[in-house]
Amino acid sequence: MLQDQNFFDTLSDETRRRLLALLFRQGELCVCELQYAVDMPQPKISRHLAVMREAEVLAVRREGTWIYYRLHPGLPLWAYRIVEAMTQSISQSHLFDRDAARLEEMANRPARCSA
Amino acid sequence: MLQDQNFFDTLSDETRRRLLALLFRQGELCVCELQYAVDMPQPKISRHLAVMREAEVLAVRREGTWIYYRLHPGLPLWAYRIVEAMTQSISQSHLFDRDAARLEEMANRPARCSA
DNA sequence: TGTAAATATTCGATATGGAGAATATGATTA
DNA sequence: TAATCATATTCTCCATATCGAATATTTACA
Structure with missing residues (x-):
């Protein structure tokens, strides 16, 4: 279950907010x-995503x-x-x-390939 | 002017969320x-309020x-x-x-005295 | 001017979080 | 099974945030 502390910790990092906003919109x-x-760097993204997943x-x-x-x-x-x-703010x-x-400019996006 | 980072830092501490929720409602x-x-302890409150003031x-x-x-x-x-x-959540x-x-139970509240 | 009440600040210790680098895991295909 | 692509994890270092304790500041009032 979502804990308040973890949720707000998620928002306290700018990289996580950027990822979250992208996911909210897309x-x-x-x-x-x-x-x-x-x-x-990929490990950085992966770690931040893990924080939000957990x-x-x-x-x-x-x-x-x-x-x-x-x-x-x-x-x-x-x-x-x-x-x-x-998201409204960061947008x-x-x-x-x-x-x-x-x-938008990314080539070979996986979703497009499978679509 | 309000900076995103400072705003979300404000919310990352439970004590600050409690204070903020009280102020939002009262x-x-x-x-x-x-x-x-x-x-x-008073210095603790004062420091957290200072963070939100700044x-x-x-x-x-x-x-x-x-x-x-x-x-x-x-x-x-x-x-x-x-x-x-x-506030809705913490309430x-x-x-x-x-x-x-x-x-509510506090005696001699200053606002009451001046009212 | 001295004292008390309300609030703010400083300091030292500790803990937590994020970064980069290196490495590991897992799925796919040749 | 080897190689490769996508993703995850681990480790160490450094910066920052929070805490308790002590102290300073500001205001009111005798």
Whole structure:
């Protein structure tokens, strides 16, 4: 079950907020897409995703080699509202603009291949 | 101006969330009321309030010996929504129940004296 | 001006979190 | 089974946050 402390710890790191905002807007993304979007070392992304997974803020689905992350479906409404408001805020920053733009420009996205 | 990082740092500490929730619901409280409600050493309260004041999450008003804290009036809407949702969540906890109950039972509350 | 009440600040110790680098695991395909 | 791609974990180092204890500051009032 989601613990308050873990949830707010999740939000206390800018990298995690960027990943979370991308997932909130896109619905589901695999690690390599998130990595490409925020342009950071893979282990770093993986660790931050693990923090959010263990906090039950994110849920995971495996499909072959790829692992897809999404908002945890059991997220309480109050927590969902907070993620929504955070996303609204971060969406206005250049930082997030670039994340979203990079994601759009990414070639060979796994979701596209399987689609 | 409110910085994202400072705002979310504010929320990462449970004591600060308790203080913030009390202020969200009561509108304005002085340090001794907050101290009485959460039942913690005065320097600890004061330091946590300072963190939120410096982050521009809280605003301050002095009246004689007492210093009243309240939500910062310039808080952006998205941040206000987050405080609102956080308060909604914490309000369901026994922890917060007791905070609110202690505040109600407090004798000689300064606001009452001046009213 | 001296004292008391309310609040703030400083200091030293400890703990926690994030970073980079290296390595491990797991699935796929040749 | 070997090689490769995607992802996860471990380790050590460093920075930062929090705490308790002590002390300082500000205001009111005798």
